[in-house]
Amino acid sequence: MGLFSLLKIKKDKKLKKSDDHLRFFKFLTGNDSDGEIADDLMREMSPALGATYNEEKLYIALSEAMTNAVQHAYPEDMDKKYPILQKQWWLAGSFNQSSRMMIILFYDQGVGIPATLPKQPFYKEIIANLQKGEFLTTNEGALILGAIEVGKTRSKKAHRGKGLRQCLDFSLHSKDGNMKIISGRGEYEQLSGEKATSNEYNTPLGGTFIEWRLKLS
Amino acid sequence: MDKKIIKISEDFTKFPSGRYKTDGKYSGEFFREDYLLPSLKEYDQVTVDIDGVRGYGSSFLEEAFGGIVRGKHFTENELKEKLVIMCSKNFGIYKVEIWQYIQEAQNELDR
Numbered sequence: 001m002g003l004f005s006l007l008k009i010k011k012d013k014k015l016k017k018s019d020d021h022l023r024f025f026k027f028l029t030g031n032d033s034d035g036e037i038a039d040d041l042m043r044e045m046s047p048a049l050g051a052t053y054n055e056e057k058l059y060i061a062l063s064e065a066m067t068n069a070v071q072h073a074y075p076e077d078m079d080k081k082y083p084i085l086q087k088q089w090w091l092a093g094s095f096n097q098s099s100r101m102m103i104i105l106f107y108d109q110g111v112g113i114p115a116t117l118p119k120q121p122f123y124k125e126i127i128a129n130l131q132k133g134e135f136l137t138t139n140e141g142a143l144i145l146g147a148i149e150v151g152k153t154r155s156k157k158a159h160r161g162k163g164l165r166q167c168l169d170f171s172l173h174s175k176d177g178n179m180k181i182i183s184g185r186g187e188y189e190q191l192s193g194e195k196a197t198s199n200e201y202n203t204p205l206g207g208t209f210i211e212w213r214l215k216l217s
Numbered sequence: 218m219d220k221k222i223i224k225i226s227e228d229f230t231k232f233p234s235g236r237y238k239t240d241g242k243y244s245g246e247f248f249r250e251d252y253l254l255p256s257l258k259e260y261d262q263v264t265v266d267i268d269g270v271r272g273y274g275s276s277f278l279e280e281a282f283g284g285i286v287r288g289k290h291f292t293e294n295e296l297k298e299k300l301v302i303m304c305s306k307n308f309g310i311y312k313v314e315i316w317q318y319i320q321e322a323q324n325e326l327d328r
Contacts, residue, residue, distance in 0.1 A: 033241035035232030039271055059272040063234040067276050070240050162275040 023048055025093040033070050037091065038062035041104075045093050049102065051216040054173050058104070058212070061170035062091065064163040065106045065210055073110025073208060075119075082206065084109040100216045109207040112184025113164070114140040117147055122161040125150050140186030141198030148188065148196070167210060176215035183208035221260040222303075223252055226269030236276035245280030253281065254290055257299055264301040273311050283318035286326065293323035 004010070005026075025045050028037050038059050046055065069089040078084075089108040095101070110116075117123050126146035127137050135142040144164075151165025168190060171177030181188040187199040225233065229248055235241035238250075256263045267273070285291050291299065296319055302312045 033235030033244070035230070035234035035241075035243065035271055038234070039232055056272040060274045063272070063274040064276060067235045067240050067274065071236065162279075166275055 021097040021099075023095045023097065025095075028091045030066065030089060030091075031070070031085070031087040033063060033066040035059065035063055038066070041091060041093055045095065045102075049095055049216060051100070053102065053214060053216060054170065057170040057173050061167045061212065062104075062106065064166045065089070068113075068163050068167075069108035069110060069208070072116040072119075073108045073112075075111060075116070078111050095216075102214045102216055104212040106210040107207060112140070112186070112204060112208055113147060113181070114143040114184040114186050117143055120147075120161065122147075122150050135198075139198070139200045140184045141188055141200045142186070144181055144183055144186045144188040145196055145198040171212050171214065174214050175217070178213040180211045180213070181208065218261045219259070220262045220264065221256045222264045222266060223256060224266040224269070226266075228252065231270050233270055233273055233277045235274075236280040240276075245277040245282075246284065248277075248281045249284050254285065257285070257291060257296075260299075262299055262301065264303050266303045267311055267315075268303075268305050268308050273314075275314070278311065278314055279318045282315045283322035286319055286322035289326070293319050 025041060025048075028041055030037050041062070042055055042058065046053075066089055070087050073089075074084070074087050089106065091104070091106050093102070093104045095103075117126060126143065126149075129149060130137045130142055130146045135146070137143075147161070148164050148168055151162045167181075168179055171179040171190060171192070176192050178192055179188075179190045182201075182205050185201045185204045187201065188196065189198075190196040223229070225248070229252055230243040233243050233245070233248065235244035237246045238244050253263070253265070285296065286293055302315055304312050
C-alpha cells in the first residue's frame with residue numbers, strides 16, 4: 001500500500017509477497033479538502049478493476065469526508081494526549097480480483113464525529129430523533145446514526161449537516177455497497193439492503209475511520 | 218444586456234471541494250467570492266456552466282450559491298433574473314440542488 005515508502009523505510013526483500021489477487025492502491029494523505037487527491041486515487045484504481053463504479057458519488061463522498069476532517073475533526077480545544085498531525089487525513093484502497101471486492105479507507109486522527117456534534121446547529125434534531133427511536137442519546141454509535149439520518153431530511157431546513165449523508169450515498173447508490181464508520185467510541189454500519197446498525201465500544205478509536213466496501217460485477 | 222459565461226471546469230477547476238477558503242484551494246466560498254459575485258455585480262446576466270467536473274459536494278454548492286443570498290448580496294428573486302445554470306442531463310440534479318439552496322437561504326433570511 002506504499003506504507004514503507006510513506007514512512008521512508010527501505011523494504012526488506014525477504015518480505016513475502018501478498019496475495020496475487022489482491023491489489024493495493026497507495027496511501028494518499030493531505031490536510032485540506034483536495035478533490036485532486038480523490039481523483040488521483042480513482043485514476044490509479046479505476047483501470048485496474050475491469051468494471052465500472054459510480055466515480056461521481058465516490059468523488060463527492062471523499063470530498064465531504066475531507067471537508068469534515070478539515071472543518072470539524074481537529075477543534076482548537078482538542079485534548080492532545082497523543083501526538084496528532086493537525087487536520088491530516090489518510091486515504092487508501094484495495095481490490096481483490098477473486099472476490100471482486102473494492103475497499104476504500106479514509107481516516108483522520110481527530111476528536112471523532114460524536115464529539116463534534118454538540119457544536120452543530122442540528123444537534124437538537126439528532127437528540128430528538130434518537131429519543132423518538134428510544135435510543136440512548138449518550139451512545140456514540142447511535143449519535144453517528146442520528147447524524148446521518150438527519151442529513152437525509154436536512155436540506156429543507158438549513159444549510160448544514162448533509163456531508164456525512166453524502167459519504168453514505170456512494171455505497172447506497174452502488175449495487176452491493178456497504179459503509180462502516182468507527183469514530184470516537186461509536187460504530188455505524190450500513191450493509192447493502194439492510195437496516196443501518198450502530199454499536200458502542202468501551203475504548204475510543206482515536207479519530208474517525210470510514211470504510212466503503214463494494215462488490216463489483 | 219451584458220452577459221457573462223463562467224464554465225466551472227475551465228475557468229475554475231475540475232475538482233471543486235470544500236465549503237470555506239480554509240478548507241481547500243477550490244472551495245465554494247472561493248468560487249463565490251472570486252468568480253461568481255464579481256460577475257453578478259458587473260453583468261446583467263451570468264450563465265454558470267456546471268458540467269465537466271468530477272462532482273459537487275453539498276458543502277461546495279451550498280456555500281457557493283446559497284451563500285450569495287445569506288451574505289445579502291442578491292435576493293432569490295434577483296438571482297432568478299440574473300443567474301442561469303447550464304448543464305447536461307446528467308448534472309441536472311446539481312441544478313435543482315443549487316436553486317434549492319438559494320431558496321432555503323432566502324427562507325432563512327425571511328424567517
